[in-house]
Amino acid sequence: MDYTTPLLGSSGTFLPVKGNTMATVSFDKATRTYPGSEIPAVSELEISIEDGEFLVLVGPSGCGKSTSLRMLAGLEDVNSGTIHIGDRDVTHLPPKDRDIAMVFQNYALYPHMTVADNMGFALKIAGVPKAEIRQKVEDAAKILDLTEYLGRKPKALSGGQRQRVAMGRAIVREPQVFLMDEPLSNLDAKLRVQTRTQIAGLQRRLGVTTVYVTHDQVEAMTMGDRVAVLKDGLLQQVATPREMYDKPANLFVAGFIGSPAMNLVEVPIIDGGVKFGNSVVPVERDALAAAADRGDRTVTVGVRPEHFDLANGDAPAGKTLSTEKDDTPAGLPVTVNVVEELGADAYVYGTANVGDDDQDLVVRVPGRAVPEKGSTMHIVPRPGETHVFATSTGARLSD
Structure with missing residues (x-):
């Protein structure tokens, strides 16, 4: 043998x-x-x-x-x-x-x-x-x-x-x-x-x-x-x-792979990117062009829980993001419902108003900077860490 x-x-x-x-x-x-x-x-x-x-x-x-x-x-x-x-x-x-x-x-x-x-x-x-x-x-x-x-x-x-x-x-x-x-x-x-x-x-x-x-x-x-x-x-x-x-x-695949799962939010397309709460999130031109070719006015943006930054006063030192107006917080406001504390990190489960609907979101935050239940935090996707999909077909649009 x-x-x-x-x-x-x-x-x-x-x-x-x-x-x-x-x-x-x-x-x-x-x-x-x-x-x-x-x-x-x-x-x-x-x-x-x-x-x-x-x-x-x-x-x-x-x-x-x-x-x-x-x-x-x-x-x-x-x-x-x-x-x-x-x-x-x-x-x-x-x-x-x-x-x-x-x-x-x-x-x-x-x-x-x-x-x-x-x-x-x-x-x-x-x-x-x-x-x-x-x-x-x-x-x-x-x-x-x-x-x-x-x-x-x-x-x-x-x-x-x-x-x-x-x-x-x-x-x-x-x-x-x-x-x-x-x-x-x-x-x-x-x-x-x-x-x-x-x-x-x-x-x-x-x-x-x-x-x-x-x-x-x-x-x-x-x-x-x-x-x-x-x-x-x-x-x-x-x-x-x-x-x-x-x-x-x-x-x-985006919603199935990953634990917790990727956040998927349908957002409107505007000049320079997509509207995410009170902020504009830059999106690849090719992705927006592909959506425009389909006649879509919205795309679905996917963001992993670890790929959000906290905006304004919610952010840790060095992470404060700009606002559209001085009196308007940047990002998407999220009401904190549940916090899972895991030691070094924590997962925040919250609800945000997106369009006419409330949507559940999951955000990973540092374990020593955990927001209180019932409070509101403002989140913005980290640049370069967004995934863009056609809302109508589900196909990936971003590279």
């Missing part, structure tokens, strides 16, 4: 990885429409995943992310388009012939088997010699810190330990591709953070191409080399976490 340089596990063990296990994955206009439905669950999905890449599919419930994963696994039919793993067209191959390993949300462990038997079961079915199975299971158990639990049954394990057993079962098969369908959903908040770090680190050590499905955008942003956002079966954007945070492709 052809092996590359062995990988050193967290407990000092070496796990051999086949030199030909890594593979690209590509969806080429892959579409899935369920019987009796006229609307595709996934429509013309186009994604290319590189060797050893960790790609996260993320989106709200019903967006098509799990269906996409199941299409790749061979558990859902592909009505049109193709799916390739490496150079092979696997569109219509059965799951057993795709050389993939899947980790499910509910772990899918056999309750009557020990941890060792669960991890080695697929190899046993494949006719792998017992000695080889034992060695692979022991190597994987050392990497996952499961050695002392190999003789236990799943009911004697915690949720996090069961999840590691499911991971170990996938690792021992040395597949070309790992598929993970919301594997952390059943864990409590603290364990989710710990386990996602373990999974991301393990994937980087093993270097196996991985497609990971989650509805949690924080999980997506912290784990993935790239993130693919889906909505209603349509791919919205594929990018690195940083690119997606800095330049969301449309209003949906």
